[in-house]
Amino acid sequence: MNRTEQRQAVEELVYRSCLTLDNKDWKGFLALCDDDFRYHITAYSPEIRRDMTWLEQDKKGMDTLLTNLPRHNSDHSPITRHATVYTVELDEAKGEAAVVSALQVFRTQLDGGGSELFAVGRFYDTVKLNGSGPRLAKRIVKLETRQLGYGYHVPF
Amino acid sequence: MAKSAEQWSARPNFPQTHYVDSRIYTDREIFGEEKEKLFKPSWIIACHESELPNPCDYRLFTHPAGVPLIIVRGDDAKVRAFYNICPHRGNTILYDPSGNAKRMTCIFHQWSFDTRGNCLDISRAEQGYQNRFSKEDAGMREVKCEVAYGGFVWVNLLDECMPLREFIGGAMDILEPFMQEPMEIFHFHKAHLRTNYKLWHDTNSEFYHDFLHYFNRITGMMQPGYFDRKYTAYPNGHATVGSMQIQYDKYEGSKERAVGWPGLARGGWYMVDLFPGMTYNLRTSVMRIDTAIPLGPNEVVIEFRGLGLKRDTPEERAQRIFDHNMIWGPFGRNLHEDLLGVTGQGRAMREGTDSRWVIQGREENNTIHDEIGMRHFYAEWSRRMERPAYDPYREGKPEPVRAVA
């Protein structure tokens, strides 16, 4: 793969991660992740002037979290993740790419179908490039939005 | 049997102490009175001392009675509270939610104030005010402020208020042994909800809603001794719940709980509900504090704080954060369920829905699924509001009251 093809494959991985999660295709999402996958949701609080971690899971933890979802009482309105890949920095030596994407999450009410902006932030992804195709090794969802109302059970 | 309109409106067959009229959650008039009679005279948690580690650090807080406050650590390290309202023409003095300000300067006409509330400078004072008004006349409005009960910053808007110790009474005794070491905040978020603040406090005052939580259904409730935990009621509307052990390992994905909390048995859990809308919640390795800030009868902001120990190693802190997020984080298993539940109440009980009564009738010897915590809260509510919660407009006719089995 040349660099353009590589960048294209990386972008597609980010977009597929959104599609699979939007479609509640948890297995499909996890299939995009490396075995050592780490997932974090973080936010900086200007109120307490600290970086916060709001969720932290490895691949197994994500699997459990997603599998347990039907057992919980949750808001059932679907969310859609809109990502735009801003930068892809390839590190040939490491066989990795550092990817920064802008993220917007919208929530659509089941009754009446009104959509509203739920959250904005960024994906900071580490993508492994060796092997059969690019895999997500690490995702940090850095949220700008900290006011999430009654919240949500499904990671962004 | 399903109910007719008449049956739906009829008072529940419980003692008057065991139900409330749902208009106390929806009426604007009652809400206005609550701010005056409940929130203004109460001591309220504004923030934690670790949010103001250095001299001149400040933190903004909107008091539940509506007043915007600045909490600031003075150059002398003492924490004080002031109105965030400029004594000149009423502008907001500080805009950012936190920061460090040796000198607090109003952006409008640049009057400036020190961290003790004195006015330092009035721009072009002599030219405009000659000898009629000077900086001595332009101090900030100071509010009673104390750091106590685990390093929290408490404020009271009244000059002549009940001392904090008297307001709390014995309600914090249960937690005192676990608050001997300095704590430090690691989590803060606000949830803005369409519901009444009392419904949130109700959720924090009863464990019967264990059934809402998948996590609780498979952990605490299954344990021997769970139903022996008791509520204790304290003066001024406060209540506590004693400890238990939580079998976290019953919930798949929970890690071995290694950090713990000094003095607390593994899996221990203590809760203190403070009138009119604050909760201390110490569970396993994390202290959580909720502060309700009502914005209207059907609108509330809840501030959530998570704290560990100041002396935590990075590894210990990371474990506490993990424990916190698992259940109580914005994406946690239980918090979303609790907030969804209370929002559903707000939706069903908002003005005009013909909701009528809320039943708080469970009696189980004051144990965990007894609704004594809520009843105790509404007894105090009724006393301070001078309106019975079961009949806030005194429309009820005397009636025979059935004793509860």
Ligand code: FES
């Ligand atoms: S309103 Fe603050 S200086 Fe004028």
Ligand SMILES: [Fe+2]
């Ligand atoms: Fe709960």
